[in-house]
Amino acid sequence: MTPVLPFSAALFGFFRRFGSRSTGLAGVMALCVLFGLAGCGPKNITSSGEPFVVQGSGSGASIPSSGQKTGTVYLPADDGRPLSAAEKEAFLSVGELDRNLSQEDLGDVLLHFKYLVHEDRYTVEKNIERAQLYMPFIHETLRAKGLPRELAYIAFIESGYNPHATSRSGAAGMWQFISTTGKYYGMRQDWWMDERRDPYQSTRAAADYLDKLYKLFNDWNLAITAYNAGEGKIQRATAAAGTSDFFELRRRNTRIYSERDRLTDENKQYLPKFLAVCKIMRNLDKLGFSRMDLSRAPQLAEVRAKPGTDLKLFSSSLGLSWETFAAHNPAYQRYVSHPTRSTTIYVPRAEATRAQALLIKLPAVQPGTAYAGWKEYKVKRGDTMVAISRKTGVPVADLRRINQISEPLRAGATLKIPGTNRTGVDTRVALASAEKRSPSPKVPVAARPQNVAAPRPARTEAAASPLSHEVCKGDTMYSLARRYGVTQEAILAANGMKTPDLRLGQNLRIPAAGKAVAVAERPSVPAGRPAAVTSRGASRPETARASSDRVVQYTVQSGDTLWAIARKFNVSPVELLALNNMSRESSLRPGDTVKVAVN
Template sequence: MQRTRLLSSALRARRAVRHVLVLVAVALLAAGCAPKKNLPPIQPAEACPVPSGATATAAEPEEVVELPIPPADDGVPLTPQEWAALNSTGELDKNLSPEARRDVELHFKYFTHRARGTFERYLKRSQNYLPHIREVFRQQGIPEEIAYLAIVESGFNPNAVSPAGAVGVWQFMPYTGMRYGLSYSWWMDERRDPYKSARAAADYLQKLYGDFGDWHLAMAAYNAGEGKISRALEGTGAEGFFDLRAKNHMLDGKAQLKDETRQYVPRFIAVAKIMRNLESLGFQAPDYSCPPKLEQLRVKPGTDLMALAQAMGQNWSDFSANNPAFRRYISPPDAHTTVYVHPMHLEAATAFLAKPQQRSYAGWRVYKVRQGDTLDRIGKRCGVPVSVLKRVNKASGKLQVGQELMIPGGGDATDFTAQAETPASKSAASAKGGKAVADKQDKSDKSDRSSSVRTRDIAERRATYIVKQGDTLYGIAKAQGSSVETLQKANGLSGIALQLGQKLYIPDAGAEATAIARQEAEAANKAIVASASRGGAERAATPVAVATASKSAGAKPAASQAAAPSGRAIVYKVQEGDTMWAIARKFNVPPKELLRWNNLERDAQLKPGDQITVHAAQ
């Protein structure tokens, strides 16, 4: 994943003050003002770094600092226990070269000395998630120590966000997350779901291992991208990650691996050595035998999550801690979703979900239409896309003065806590008739807008694309951070052939805009067909380009419904050692589709002789 190092100006100032204090202290000691007994020299407190440049949410601002790559040697000799830990080996850190070992030692000393407090915080977080990640990796046949990559990526922080837009424990970019089943929309961002994202990370790492046949290269590709590593291997003829590092000088300019990628695997190896020697290194090892147990409940489309939280006696901050994927107080109105609840709240949650008609609409606001209002103006004022307002209110473009609109509440995940710390009792007391009434003043309406609202405004203005010579549906989808299937549904397309001048609608990442976009696109494209029949038939009949089936197969977002099987059906007999993932790769089909065609769960166990149906591309 791509990283950018940041240094907060406030922290820079704080660090400068600390250095001044150190100089003052040294001067006082020189003047004889120090106590008579010998004391260790005063050291400035170290700021806490976030791993690999990932920035934490506002709750942990101290983690937004510059992290040297590699860290400088602090000059402190290793203790015998530290030497023993550094010399320990596992499946992934044998036979290191002297240069690789030096870099591993620098990261090892950094996390055990200067950033020890940071590493302890990561350990505390790991208690909630590491057992689940290990189990997922075990099921996928991935070495369990690779679960420690989550420390390198985010420090097990579900809300970690990089400046490049990577999010969550596993730092997925939107497009990559959607490729591996993590839905991303105005309503929710499953990259923040620590459980689903662990599955996606396992699938991605498994795919990368299949590409390169080497776990070190797979991890490097997770950081830099498979294309970057593939080109670097081709340009150097290297046979492994550390060989590639040594030959990096053979590459030109942008083709070279960045320092971050060159240090990514050494940092992981250092973390793995620490994790397998926690007690001897003086860390308090978390109790992984009893991870927090959460119950999964399936909720209907459009469920009022704020009201659900209140029914369980929680404020939004408590609910969001277990369900960081939800970006609004309402679940997506077009899909069933999963919420995680503590067993002690299971009965209350189940009772609430069984009687949705009694919900208090705590997550909604009521807006009364005024003279001159339009859906566009209301949407911008309240920070809600017009397509969402139309969908949840079944509204057309015409509004009546005095008409009441339901406005889904909640801002982006990064400002959930600030918006919703109000306890349930206070929220209920301020509601009128079970509904939270919107402030009628324009001034307060405008104060609700955030930078995220402006981003959505820009995104909506860029929702149209005109097909050019050489375009493919796959290429357009990739460039727009969408998928082939999403564009097909939004534009009423049955295939992947395009025509010059064709207008494509690029829906919001959420599916709420799809129905409207489809209607508009169908109308626009009928005009192209009509024009072709009046003299432009030659142009209309000639597709611009056709994307290969293998390219379009892997870009299916989880939120969209599965398409009907295409291609000829093949019955494959399972061989010794086969897995569903391996069979999917063999036939170049998405693993999720292979499971769907055979009505199997993803953890299904195969036996030699089992028959698997595959719809191979024609």
């Protein structure tokens, strides 16, 4: 069948061919033919009152689009298959982020929708299976920041909810942060671990980044596109094109003088694909996909591991296979934790107390002693640190730090070599195998990893007052803002800084979100608050603190919770409860004072 042309396009073609010289019967006949063809097309269904054709008929299907070439890696071709009644209903459904779209705007969305529903159902099912492990935490994180719930589906496009995903450009993790952006949002990356692969830390960072992008553009279409293309590029492109509307920006793309500032094919299709995924994910039952079983989200707790912890020995002592441990902790790239700083480990919540006790008791690794996560290397005649580094893959600086040895090396000496974690563990397989080995009843979801009570390992960072901070290794403006509960902009303004660049040893003034005043002696506890108790019902003694800790008194602000205060000061919530003789049910009122042990 001849394709149906929009009336404006048909009229344009007519006048272009016949011009003002053509009049009379020839012109009338041409117009009649055009109107006749328009009446032969398939029936339209409507979205927001606008006609839109969703019934394909081979290559002649009338699908308004951006004009971008189809059948590419970025924009699939129309498969020619008509949508069923259920598929039409799902496609025309409207959520938080796909409102008020014209039929032209929806053209590319339809092509992505049809491809995923008809041709690539396997990918959708696979992503659903992984998504159910993290979706409760993602939704909770977005809700806490007041962001649209459907932003959770950005991770569908970025990685298919795979924490081990890595792009050709080096972006990593479930939310695909590049190295610089990851560091800006406090995710450390080194030979030992890559915190961009931590699904919980990266989710919080993604929420913060999306919130920043929306405040920058005041438009979700542009903010989502900027997540893919970069905020700088979208700022330059909208300025050059003279529009703040994404779909109008696509139409004006070729008018942008600088090719560097134009949207690529990938940039142009990122939002349409995302909107198609939103329509699918909100209609899984209707489209015949598996429903997400959110009760499968692992119930995890955070514990702290001291520097140089043998992770493989720890996991086996806890009764976890390495595959299960690695599935819960994809950020670790070695069988051993970082040798100079404490790190966070996620363990099953039911094992949290035992896990923290194990981490404290694990023996220090001695030269010449091989543990589960370590290997031995016998120094041969002529060996150098550089040569051993090439053989083992361990950086020279780390070899020297771990073994506390310098050159020349003595033949026959034994060096400790940290084993390399088998990255790329499929979380679904690891957790499924764990369920088969130790079945347990399903518990209502509370997917946020929680801290557990334990003496806090001494931190390597320099001591800092709540109102001033000396910059130390690993600090970023973002991590300091999160630590003290203020915005990055507030810290910049308080210090007269124009950029968030920091230098070691720099002293920063920290504007107070709520007053935190050092106290010389323990203040009295507000009356009426019960003492914290252990699971056995006995009163819990106050958690022991390192000698370098000091107690500060924090004045509760409106909206504060114990958990929020704990995050401001980077301490364990349970330790905070114990220090104040409070229980989880205790409530806070603005003006109350809370003791916090900082080091």
